[in-house]
Amino acid sequence: MGIFDGATDGIYRDKDVLDEDYQPDQVLEREDEIADYRDALLDVLFGRTPDNIFLYGKAGVGKTAVTNFVLGELQAEVETRDTADPIHISRVNCDSETTYSVIRELANGLLPATHSPYAAKGYSTSDLFDELYTQMERVGGTHLIVLDEVDHLTDPDALLYQLPRARANGYLNDARVGIIGISNNYTFRNTLSSKVKSTLMETEISFSTYDADELVSILEHRADLAFQPGVCEDSAITLCAAYAAKDDASARQAIDLLRAAADAAWKADDPTITDAHVKDVRDDVDRGQLHDKISDQTTNAQRVLEAAARLQNKHGEPARTREIQESYQQLARSYGDPDPSTSLKFAQRHLDDLEMLGFVIKSEENRGKGGGRSYIWEVDMDLETVIDVREDIEQTNAA
8 A cells, every 4th residue: 555545635625725826816805905906007998007006014914915816807807998908917026136137027028939038147227128118119008017025126216217207208109107016114115216206106005914803704715715614613713813913913824824723634634623723833833924024024134133133132131223233244244244234224224124014123212311312122023933043044045
């Protein structure tokens, strides 16, 4: 008898609906955001240039799912209307990318099959912009460019200034372009130059975190699709939602917890998913979620976080900005960076971003008359886990 003989799906009906890349036919608990998205894209149906759109919110709150859903609906509607030009949707993940690399990727994505891709080197940025405009005009229609993690773009001003002005500057005549930026960083817009802000004139859509009741609704829908009838106890769904709501209130965390609990029940050949399964897997899921959240940040932001965690773990209290900056420099050098930033503003900027994402808590220290302002940063996560996860990431990157 083979080792896989007799294996069955057991409690599962369609396990794929619990995967991170699953796109639901309907997106629950995001009706207002979908309505705002729809309104910003209505002009596409009448052959006009759409609004630029920026989506803000923590990871796991539905930004990508809503984007995929709305753009899918738009594509279907465009195909039924004579007044609408064809739409072409391009998606780029901007993590650690430059304007040059993004423009190159966009241009290559529009090339005919007979054309060789543009190489990574050998062109100026302006050359690649010209090539991109040439391909947009050749293809025609409306180009919707989705820039995921746009806040991680190393030089966003050039990209976000040039593309929205392409028609006004005469680079495009027939084709139209709209930008859709997706960011976890609510303060990203503040980092842009004033001329970029005035050029974008974007519609901003903010995605709040889910509450426990909303997470229950989402999990119930996924459970109905994923499991055989009667397999998942209602209390297990409620517990998954409650744990996630207490942490980062993301649907992704709640779904991951439900999937892990289901796997535990399946492997044990238990007929139902219970609270006990959820409790058994919670620690492992939390660690995996923390790993993903930290990995989503830039390398420098990760190292600043690790520096703060190590100081707090060593001294038993939160650290000041300058202490974190000095610790960051030592860490960066130990990881092979020969020239880490020495600027206090560098650490301050990354710590502000980490505070916005809920990684750290900032408090102001009163240094007395004439002492100026000083900030203290408390890492709001399990310190040992942060340090272990960071070491794992660096080892993986070095391999």
